[in-house]
Amino acid sequence: MILHCDCNSFYASVETVLDPSLSSGPMAVCGDPKSRHGIILAKNEAAKKYGVQTAETIWQARRKCPGLKLVAPHRDAYAEYSRRVNAIYQRCTDQVEPFGIDESWLDVTGSQQLFGTGKEIADRLREEVRRETGLTISVGVSFNKIFAKLGSDYKKPDATTVISRENWQDMLFPLPVTAMLYVGEAVQRELSGLYISTIGQLAAADPSQLFARLGKHGRQLYDYANGLDDSPVRRADAPREIKSVGNGMTFRRDLSGERELRTGIAVLSDEVAGRLRRYGLCAATIQLQIKDTRLRVISRQRPLPRPTALASELAGAAMELVRASWDMTLPVRMLTVTACNLVEASQASEQLSLFDESDPAGRGRRLNLERTVDSLRGRFGRGIIAPGSVVNNELMGYSQEEEE
Numbered sequence: 300m301i302l303h304c305d306c307n308s309f310y311a312s313v314e315t316v317l318d319p320s321l322s323s324g325p326m327a328v329c330g331d332p333k334s335r336h337g338i339i340l341a342k343n344e345a346a347k348k349y350g351v352q353t354a355e356t357i358w359q360a361r362r363k364c365p366g367l368k369l370v371a372p373h374r375d376a377y378a379e380y381s382r383r384v385n386a387i388y389q390r391c392t393d394q395v396e397p398f399g400i401d402e403s404w405l406d407v408t409g410s411q412q413l414f415g416t417g418k419e420i421a422d423r424l425r426e427e428v429r430r431e432t433g434l435t436i437s438v439g440v441s442f443n444k445i446f447a448k449l450g451s452d453y454k455k456p457d458a459t460t461v462i463s464r465e466n467w468q469d470m471l472f473p474l475p476v477t478a479m480l481y482v483g484e485a486v487q488r489e490l491s492g493l494y495i496s497t498i499g500q501l502a503a504a505d506p507s508q509l510f511a512r513l514g515k516h517g518r519q520l521y522d523y524a525n526g527l528d529d530s531p532v533r534r535a536d537a538p539r540e541i542k543s544v545g546n547g548m549t550f551r552r553d554l555s556g557e558r559e560l561r562t563g564i565a566v567l568s569d570e571v572a573g574r575l576r577r578y579g580l581c582a583a584t585i586q587l588q589i590k591d592t593r594l595r596v597i598s599r600q601r602p603l604p605r606p607t608a609l610a611s612e613l614a615g616a617a618m619e620l621v622r623a624s625w626d627m628t629l630p631v632r633m634l635t636v637t638a639c640n641l642v643e644a645s646q647a648s649e650q651l652s653l654f655d656e657s658d659p660a661g662r663g664r665r666l667n668l669e670r671t672v673d674s675l676r677g678r679f680g681r682g683i684i685a686p687g688s689v690v691n692n693e694l695m696g697y698s699q700e701e702e703e
Contacts (some may be wrong), residue, residue, distance in 0.1 A: 300417040301532060302405040303439040303447035304424060306384060307335050309458035310341035310402035313380050314370050316433040318620035325349055326368035340372060340451030343455060370426055377401075380432060386533070387427050391420055394532045401450075405446050406532035421459040429457070443528040467526060473498030479523060481516070485632075489594055512598045526690050534621030541578060545586070546570040553592055559594070560621055560631060561614075568614035568635040575638055577646075581606035585616040589625055590633035599624045606642050613638065616701055 305386040306312065310328040315321045325346035330337040344349045349364035361367055381400045388395045390525050391414055394406035407420050414420045421438035428436050435457035439450020442464055462470055471478075476498055477487050489512050495501050501509075502524035509517030520529060546567045551643060554560055564587075575582060586600035599620045607613065617636050625631075 300406070300408045300411060301441055301444055302407055302417060302421055303398075303441075303444070303449040303451040304388060304403050304405065304436050305438075305451040305455075306381075306401040306428075306436045308341060308347075309345050309380075309434070309438055309595070310372060311346075311376060312372065312434050313341040313376055315343065316380075316439075317373065317376060318370075319370060323368065324366060324368065325351065325364050326370065327351060327360060327627075328372050329360075330370050330372070337581075345655060370504075371696075375696055377461060380434065383432055384428055384434065384436070387431065390427075391424065392536055392683070394581045397535055398448075404447065404450075404532045406675060409631060410559060418459055418461050425459065430525070441467070443526065444530055445528040446526065446534065449478060452478065464526075468499070471524075472502065474498050476501050479520070482520065484522075485594055486513065486516070513594060516594075517636060524549045541580065542642065543586075543637050543641065544571055544574050544578070544582075545635055546574075547633060547635030549633045550631075553632055554634070555629050555630050557621075558568045560625075560627070560634070561618055563631075563634045564617045564621070564703070565610070565614050567634060568617060569610045571636055571638050572608050572610035572613055575608040575641075576644075580638075580641045581608045581644050582613065583642060585613055585620070585641035586637040586639050587617045587620045587637075588633075588635040588637070589621070589631055590635075591629050592632050594632070600639065603642075608644065 311321075311326060311664065314326070314328055321343075324423055325343065325348075327342040327346050328340045330340060330615045337357045339351060339353055339357065341488060342360075344655045346360075346364060346367060349367075351360045351364055351367065357369065377400055381397075385397060385403055387397055388403055388405055392405050392407050396404045406416070407417060410420060411417070415424065417440040421440050425436055425438060428434055437451045437455045437457060438459045439447040439462065440459065441462040444460045446467060450462045451474060453460040453462075453470070460591040474497060476482050476490055476496060479498060480500075482490070490496070492503065493504065493508060493512060495504055501520060504521060506518055506521045509521050510515075513520070545597050548562060548563060548567060554563055571582075582603060583606045584599065584600055584602050588596055588598045601616060601620060603612065603616055613636065621627075
């Protein structure tokens with residue numbers, strides 16, 4: 300029995316709790332209220348009725364809704380309210396997995412004898428969150444995480460939706476395929492090419508065609524549409540053995556040519572190396588994934604000459620994979636650099652001292668330099684220092700970190 304709890308209009312709702320005067324009329328949280336080119340980060344229900352959308356510019360939103368109230372974000376308050384809401388969830392179960400700042404999955408399978416059915420637990424949580432924080436949540440109740448997420452989106456605000464083993468096909472098959480988690484605009488375009496526009500059509504599709512079009516992601520979406528998701532709810536405090544550390548980026552425009560690919564890989568390798576050092580790990584293998592404009596993905600990997608947490612060595616190995624496996628004239632939509640076969644940094648040092656005949660002093664100086672960069676970023680933020688190739692670079696887009 301899985302719940303997905305989603306705080307309704309979270310940023311806007313917290314701002315309204317902090318300043319009740321914002322509850323009258325349409326309002327939105329935005330990056331820079333004084334700039335016409337700032338973007339909308341969140342909006343309340345009244346603003347939604349005017350068609351105000353997240354991520355559109357302020358001038359676009361005000362053209363739709365001239366009386367729109369704008370407020371700057373209070374991120375510390377959002378973090379505190381997120382902590383409070385998750386603490387309420389934990390009264391019913393210790394299996395609470397946050398999914399962003401305003402959403403969480405809960406496994407309440409073992410809690411039903413104490414607190415009632417999944418729906419009864421969901422209704423109880425809605426009431427307690429409203430009473431204790433002033434926020435409202437929508438809750439999906441189902442037998443897997445994907446369907447529970449669909450349930451919390453099914454009816455808003457302040458609602459409970461049950462998607463059971465008896466009704467899930469009737470409820471979900473008519474929905475547009477974009478209602479499903481991990482189906483964005485690019486994936487929707489590819490599915491449209493297979494004449495798939497609803498969840499029911501996705502469930503009835505040929506898995507081999509989905510794999511040919513979207514790779515492993517296509518097969519995963521087929522399983523999701525057929526109710527075959529069996530991923531567990533992971534406790535937020537559960538210790539995890541980190542087996543790989545990766546970073547992927549979808550760029551603001553397609554990359555072309557070796558120079559642009561090298562810039563993208565440099566940024567990703569810098570992020571991965573910093574996290575390896577933070578965890579006290581080194582990578583013995585580098586993996587590179589390249590996604591083209593049709594969402595086809597190639598994945599290549601190779602062992603490194605020695606375990607490393609140096610960005611320059613990760614980037615150099617990744618570029619060798621690019622040169623060996625990719626036509627530089629073809630456009631690239633997304634790159635992912637992943638450090639695999641991880642070892643403790645202390646073990647890597649021991650191996651180097653015994654077997655490495657390269658320049659250990661030079662590598663040590665580079666490692667000290669990158670640790671100094673880590674320290675500066677920890678004190679002043681990531682933007683305080685960056686590779687020269689990315690300063691004022693328009694290519695940088697959406698980045699996603701992964702640890703497995």
